[in-house]
Amino acid sequence: MEFKNHNKIYENRRIVLLTKHEKEKVIKPVLEKETGCELIVETRFDTDKLGTFSREIKRPKSQLDTARMKIRIGMKLFNTDIGIASEGSFGSHPYVPIPWNIELVLLYDKKEKMEIYGIYEGSETNFGHLETNNFDDALKFAEKIGFPKHFLILRSDDEYSKNIIKDIDSVDKLKDSFHWCLTKSRSGNVFIETDMRAHANPTRMKNIEKATQDLILKLMNFCPECGAPGFIIKEAIKGLPCEQCGLPSAMTLKYEFSCHKCKHENEQLYPRGEFAPAQYCNHCNP
Ligand SMILES: [Zn+2]
Ligand SMILES: [Zn+2]
Structure with missing residues (x-):
């Protein structure tokens, strides 16, 4: 596949980030370098009003919806049509009793009607x-x-x-x-x-940076049909055949990509090899 020169996709655009916890320290360098945008930090709203980790104010909405709200407020205050927000959550891993951090960095481009996020998920946290x-x-x-x-x-x-x-x-x-x-x-x-506030927690700050890099990776995937950025995986289809018996396993067979702009779809077969190890097969290794 061949792409046009898509570098600096946000040249001449000002992306607003609503934060009072210095998240620009890790988001700004990555975003400006990779997209050519100018990142504007908006501090005229106290984001703690949308919820605090130390429980004085409960977060009424989901992690994703809170990030969306921060973007809406930021875009309104700065009067721009593109915004970015970071929102984290802390708790226990769903199966193992270890601390777990999920960091979301969400970008919304109103002009292009595109919403896309990067994510970090892992146990690298001092939450306790x-x-x-x-x-x-x-x-x-x-x-x-x-x-x-x-x-x-x-x-x-x-x-x-x-x-x-x-x-x-x-x-x-x-x-x-x-x-x-x-x-x-x-x-x-x-x-x-x-x-757990970003400016008070360098480990979390690092995870926000990782989520920002994930966002860039997803953003810099271009639609082979129309060239729009953010050509991302819409679905992962299971059923990779077992190396021993050939029956479909729970491992990923293919990724389905889709373009938010022209709706072009594409698939990537065998993202993790052509066969699944027998240990992942329900038939061979029950
Ligand atoms: Zn497209
Ligand atoms: Zn098998």
């Missing part, structure tokens, strides 16, 4: 908490999660206490905050947790 009355244990926890480069949040009692201190980024602040929380505590414990 500790309830203790012992400052040495608190220090050990802090060390484990990469403090002070990674900030901490403290509360008296438990995760829902209103006595909360944020922006803890030095041992002195940690000590003062710990003792303040102890004096306020009814249970005698202090609740310590990792701060």
